[in-house]
Amino acid sequence: MTVKLVIKNEMMEFTKVVRELSEIGALHAFDQGMVDDLTLILEEVISNIIIYGYEDATVHDIEVGITVEQDHVHMTVIDDGKPFNPIEAEQPNLDVPLEDRDDGGMGIFLVKRLSDDIEYARRTDKNILTIIKKSGK
């Protein structure tokens, strides 16, 4: 089963993704922890695109795909913002107190830690991010 959503680059649009993930979770009997992890992964990826991805003030589409497989959930996020490969993003320094760390980097770090596999490609001026999260079933 694949669900595809197209949202605008405005954070309130993310509530559509949250609603969809909640429905998918109920349909496939995922526990709350799994639904929260999937929500957090997509929230961090999408908020990062919305905050840092665009150099103009026009409206952009962000495509989100969610596919539930036997033992994992496969998610794709496609945006036409500037090139950004989160896999290469710098890791925050966890040895200094939270309040002394630089802003940014934390969200992408969470995405990496909560995902089982991440792939990035840049094709036809779009960032294509693919994320796998095992469902433990």
Next chain:
Amino acid sequence: MSLVVNFTKKMSGVYQINPEGSLDSNTYRILEERVDAVVTENPDTIVFDMANLDYISSLGIRVIAKTQKTMRAAGGRVVLLHLQPQIQKVFDIIKAMPSEQIFSSLQELDDYLDRMQKKVRKT
């Protein structure tokens, strides 16, 4: 995806803030505004009681971090109470707070605040 924030003055200098719901990219400003209001009261301790907070994302964590920075600069402190599973997990991953600032029961927190008050009186 909604957040309600209440706060109470627990005792002299100690303010408790109760965020309820989801502290995320769409709601973090609600908490930020409430914290700003509490900070103007010059508290020496801010307690975030997270008993009814179900979800946090990185922008929510930044509000906690910012509060911690403000309080530390003023010689005060931030403590957290009743972390729910998703929040505990996220805090563990990013090593958000040293464990001595996190309390799992009200009794534990009260004992701590009691000790801090006595310490203040001695000095």
